[in-house]
Amino acid sequence: ELTDKLEAVFKSIRGHGKLTEQNIKHALRDIRRALLEADVNFKVAKHFIESVQDKALGTEVFESITPGQLIVKIVHDELIKLLGEKDVRLQIKGSPEIFMVCGLQGSGKTTTIAKLAHYFRKNGRNPMVSSVDVYRPAAIDQLRVLARNNKITFFECDSDDPVSIAAKAIEAINTNDADVLLIDTAGRLHIDNAMMEELSKVRNILNPHHVLFVADGMTGQDAVNAVEGFIDFIDFDGVILTKLDSDTRGGAALSIRHVTGKPILFVGTGERIEALDVFYPDRYASRILG
Amino acid sequence: LLPFGATITDDMLDEVEEALYEADLGVHASEFLVEKLRDRAGEINSGKTDPYTVMKESILSIIDHAKEKGTPTEKSRPYIILVVGVNGVGKTTTIGKLALRYKNEGSSVLLAACDTFRAAAVDQLEIWAKRANAEFIKAQEGADPASVAYDAIMRAKARSTDVVIIDTAGRLHTSRNLMEELKKIRRVLGKSDESAPHETLLVLDATTGQNALTQADVFNRDLNISGIVLTKLDGTAKGGIVISIIDKLKIPIKLIGIGEGVDDLRDFDPESFTEALFA
Ligand SMILES: Nc1nc2c(ncn2[C@@H]2O[C@H](COP(=O)(O)OP(=O)(O)OP(=O)(O)O)[C@@H](O)[C@H]2O)c(=O)[nH]1
Numbered sequence A: 001e002l003t004d005k006l007e008a009v010f011k012s013i014r015g016h017g018k019l020t021e022q023n024i025k026h027a028l029r030d031i032r033r034a035l036l037e038a039d040v041n042f043k044v045a046k047h048f049i050e051s052v053q054d055k056a057l058g059t060e061v062f063e064s065i066t067p068g069q070l071i072v073k074i075v076h077d078e079l080i081k082l083l084g085e086k087d088v089r090l091q092i093k094g095s096p097e098i099f100m101v102c103g104l105q106g107s108g109k110t111t112t113i114a115k116l117a118h119y120f121r122k123n124g125r126n127p128m129v130s131s132v133d134v135y136r137p138a139a140i141d142q143l144r145v146l147a148r149n150n151k152i153t154f155f156e157c158d159s160d161d162p163v164s165i166a167a168k169a170i171e172a173i174n175t176n177d178a179d180v181l182l183i184d185t186a187g188r189l190h191i192d193n194a195m196m197e198e199l200s201k202v203r204n205i206l207n208p209h210h211v212l213f214v215a216d217g218m219t220g221q222d223a224v225n226a227v228e229g230f231i232d233f234i235d236f237d238g239v240i241l242t243k244l245d246s247d248t249r250g251g252a253a254l255s256i257r258h259v260t261g262k263p264i265l266f267v268g269t270g271e272r273i274e275a276l277d278v279f280y281p282d283r284y285a286s287r288i289l290g
Numbered sequence B: 001l002l003p004f005g006a007t008i009t010d011d012m013l014d015e016v017e018e019a020l021y022e023a024d025l026g027v028h029a030s031e032f033l034v035e036k037l038r039d040r041a042g043e044i045n046s047g048k049t050d051p052y053t054v055m056k057e058s059i060l061s062i063i064d065h066a067k068e069k070g071t072p073t074e075k076s077r078p079y080i081i082l083v084v085g086v087n088g089v090g091k092t093t094t095i096g097k098l099a100l101r102y103k104n105e106g107s108s109v110l111l112a113a114c115d116t117f118r119a120a121a122v123d124q125l126e127i128w129a130k131r132a133n134a135e136f137i138k139a140q141e142g143a144d145p146a147s148v149a150y151d152a153i154m155r156a157k158a159r160s161t162d163v164v165i166i167d168t169a170g171r172l173h174t175s176r177n178l179m180e181e182l183k184k185i186r187r188v189l190g191k192s193d194e195s196a197p198h199e200t201l202l203v204l205d206a207t208t209g210q211n212a213l214t215q216a217d218v219f220n221r222d223l224n225i226s227g228i229v230l231t232k233l234d235g236t237a238k239g240g241i242v243i244s245i246i247d248k249l250k251i252p253i254k255l256i257g258i259g260e261g262v263d264d265l266r267d268f269d270p271e272s273f274t275e276a277l278f279a
């Protein structure tokens, strides 16, 4: 437990005194270790520790709080600040509103699209979902089954070209009286140029109000590579982190946030249709610190 | 990255440490390997060896100590392979690739769709069975995974099928109920043949960070994993966490996934894997 470790480090400087570069050196090393074990990208961890050090140096240690507690409080506050101080909510951008979801293979996009549609329906809107994943075996069946099981309108299209499916889905918004259209895309690698080009074409046709990057909450150091690749190619404006019902520390959130500055909007917390929670920076900060 | 003739300095060790972290080796393995470089600084600085060789030798030695588990030298028939792992790692796709491999070797293969939970999971596996020209069995309406597994073994015995591969639903190692469900499938397999399952393959995603070690630990405790398949190595993730998994749990990495096509499966090669860590 990080707090206990830091308490031990600071036994020697209880009471009066200032936090100095010398006496916090070990604490910072322990914190860096904790962040790396939590899957925070090592470059991000390095920058983060530097900002904690800046905040900590020269800070007075009062009787009411131990140095260890003070450092943990600074770390906690810095984490919350980096993860996004105020809960950023999805801004409604008029009707009909178009969402496109993207990400690496297996991150949870199809399941998340269904969850989002359900979330909008519970909030009184009329969502329609469509898939342009013409590659993965039974990918479109998967979304169709999820939609049917949860009374969500599913756009049927027998084209096998992602761009034309997208174009037809947009035309179908009015006929279906939908006010939200959610488009599921195939998982792809940021280094697969052909697939990234395709994603770019689909995005151009959709001209979506929101492009959401769906990332697996258990992702390690590679989180940074993936988001940089997707940002360069198509840009996105929000992130959904999935599978956080696991015991993963989820440091990828910090890396993604630090590198892209994009808000984390939701977290996936299970396979059920309701398992989509709003992202709370302060709860998440505690999770990362373990 | 680690040129021959490089001298051990603190800056150089920092660079090495960063490269190891970047490959997802994790704190424990990275610190261990950096210590190795410090220990042998004398030999390195005098040119007797170089940093790259020292690291490579340490890693290969760890990989070498993985035990060959669970593969009987006497091949049973049907040879039963249980495939498990958390959600979305590539189990179903890997089974499709594995099925083709066995078919190309002349074996008859039956794929059992024991993921009775996820939307279109059965349809997905059925398409893979067609691609690999393998037999396929799925649940009777509402049947549970264990009974599908049992039916699969019965069918394989009746038809003298060589290999049965069992697809299971993705599940978190943190879900007690779902892990118990897997143990039940395993028990049912053991009833039909006390040496079954002959292989229990844990599929891990190369993009997963330190949680992969926890996954391997829990799945191994509950099911006695005979080998690991590391998927998505065609991406930029290096999967270095498997070094710690092999070191701590002694489970061998048997196969790697390098793409989404039916041919994108390779035997794990310690040398090329280790070289790729530093690429
Ligand atoms: N436990 C858990 N499982 C999840 C969560 N989100 C998705 N899953 C599961 O993760 C697996 C992959 O989900 P998909 O929705 O198929 O992922 P995808 O990104 O669409 O996959 P591709 O289309 O192949 O790239 C499925 O088994 C889902 O049920 C989550 O928040 N928690």
Ligand SMILES: Nc1nc2c(ncn2[C@@H]2O[C@H](COP(=O)(O)OP(=O)(O)OP(=O)(O)O)[C@@H](O)[C@H]2O)c(=O)[nH]1
Pocket: A105, A106, A136, A187, A189, B085, B086, B087, B088, B089, B090, B091, B092, B093, B094, B115, B118, B121, B168, B169, B170, B171, B231, B232, B233, B234, B235, B256, B257, B258, B259, B260, B264
């Ligand atoms: N690039 C790449 N993608 C892969 C690889 N293996 C699997 N995939 C993709 O990863 C995604 C998930 O694969 P699945 O086979 O559905 O994974 P799963 O473990 O069966 O998923 P669940 O049953 O939902 O838990 C699909 O889009 C696959 O095409 C691989 O080696 N490389």
Ligand SMILES: [Mg+2]
Pocket: A109, A110, A111, A133, A139, A184, A185, A186, A187
């Ligand atoms: Mg999908």
Ligand SMILES: [Mg+2]
Pocket: B091, B092, B093, B115, B121, B167, B168, B169, B170
């Ligand atoms: Mg599957």
